[in-house]
Amino acid sequence: MTKKILCIAAVLAAIALFAAILAWPREQFVAASSPAAFAATPDNIARGAYLARVGDCMACHTARGGPAWAGGREMQTPFGSIFVPNITPDRDTGIGAWSADDFWRALHNGKARGGRLLYPAFPYVNYTKVTRADADALYAFLHSLPPVKLANKPHKLRFPFDTQLAVAGWRLVFFKPEVFRPAPDATAQWNRGAYLVDGLGHCSACHATRNAAGASVRGLGGGLIPTVNWYAPSLTSDAEAGLGSWEIHDIVQLLQTGVSPRATVFGPMAEVVARSLQHVSEPDVTAMATYLKSLPATKAEQREEIKGPQVDQAVAQGKKLYETHCVDCHGDDGKGLPPAYPPLAGNRALTMDSAANAIRVVLNGGFAPGTKGNPRPYGMPPYSHVMDDDEVAAVVTYLRASWNNRAPPVTANEVNRYRSTPLD
CATH class of the missing domain: 1.10.760.10 (Cytochrome c-like domain)
Structure with missing residues (x-):
């Protein structure tokens, strides 16, 4: 009798946990200021194009040798391969049938049109901080692109990572929708840098250590990029491995040109500079550098010398x-x-x-x-x-x-x- 009660309790607990996983995190919704905010006006399209550069969106959503923005690029992860989707305004294979609300929910809540949970290879952990106004400008830009009819490829993930339940469980532990809140005691420049670095720029996607579940930890303290095997260095004020001894103008020069008196970028960061950061305005890059210079070191700077x-x-x-x-x-x-x-x-x-x-x-x-x-x-x-x-x-x-x-x-x-x- 006791075993039967324990079994029933275990089943009920599992059902309760399953319900909690599906219910959390609760979706947040912010309405557009007006239909004019996402209308295909020249100003909205130009602003959205700039924001797409800041986010380096085309780099992921374009397969090598394929049509721009039409997806198909394979992204290898420790759990299998993700194929990046088509985000041109084709109604059948892209996001042409998406509303501005659908698009904002994808960025902010990590949910596709229809409610399907998105894999966090799409960095909605960062994009959740993007404002509704910026999301609407991005939407206007993407819907101004030529539609490309190119069906999305199915992901090749191992079980159980290929299930919605697994994504829901991951979100329960590692994701909570939020909005960017400017620090009241910081300058406008610092807040702008924080918004770009932690939000649309999604710098932690590479520059953070990841745990066994693939979630980023340790802030921007650096980490080995999974499957790529390049190490994204610390962006904190760590003196030896970070930016502690760098001047802001050296950081700005490196991000905008790829070279500086302190270093030269290679590997994946060279692509980020070429496709994205060189097109970002100097005030915005300076704001990013200002914010990065303020981050506390995330590791001990003392190192025991190895001799022999x-x-x-x-x-x-x-x-x-x-x-x-x-x-x-x-x-x-x-x-x-x-x-x-x-x-x-x-x-x-x-x-x-x-x-x-x-x-x-x-x-x-x-x-x-x-x-x-x-x-x-x-x-x-x-x-x-x-x-x-x-x-x-x-x-x-x-x-x-x-x-x-x-x-x-x-x-x-x-x-x-x-x-x-x-x-x-």
Whole structure:
């Protein structure tokens, strides 16, 4: 009898939990100020086009070699593949049948037209902060695009991640719709930067550590981008791995041009700068930099040095390799010749705990984006065909231990793991 009661209680608890999952988080709704807010006027379309640049929307919603905005791009996740949808105004395969309210619900509540829960690969955890006015301008812009009839591909996710119940459970734990609330004691510039970084810019989608459920944690303290294996560095005031020692104008220059006296962007960030940030206004980029500079460090900045005969041997070998292959561009002092040849002294790719980016650049080369502020970027050649795993490990270890850089050594096994990693 007791077992029967326990079984009934367990079933009732499961039903209650299921009902709670489906009911939470409750949908929030904010009405448009008027139909004029999302009308296809030149001003609305121009503003929406700018906001789409800020959010780098086309990068995800365009497959390589495919029509712009028509989706089809495969995004690999630890749970399987997501295929990004068509957001052109085609009524059958895109969002042509969506109302402005439908579109806002997708951004703010993570729900598609009809109520289907969206996978958080679409960063509605960030977009929930986008204002209704900005959502309406985006809607006007997207509905001004030429419609493309291209059916969406079904996702390829493993069970149970391919179920709506799994998405509902994830949302119960990791998502709550909210609106952006300006900090009353902060400047308008700081608040604008917070809105762009945490909202439409969705910087935490890459620059945050993710837990086993794929939810971002640790703010903007940096993290390895799942399946891509590039490390998005800390955007906090951490002195060694973050922006603590950077001047605001250096951050602005890096975001707008891809190069600065402090560093050069490579990998996924080069695409973000090329497609998005170089088109963002200087006041908005300055606001973003101002906000980022204010973020407290999210990790201890003290690091125990790793020493020993093996490390000393690797550093000595790396020094010889550096003098053979690298010194002509980056100099004996590691200061380089910015913006053509970025500095290695104090470079975050070398000072942070993860050596992923440094290893990948040595193996595969480094290529900054072509931008309005840097139309003829210099590139670094690959050395994967010149150095074996032990040699790459030695030179990266040397770089991470020189010119006041203080980062852990690198092993040949680490290098080998990235040697076989796709470039993008």
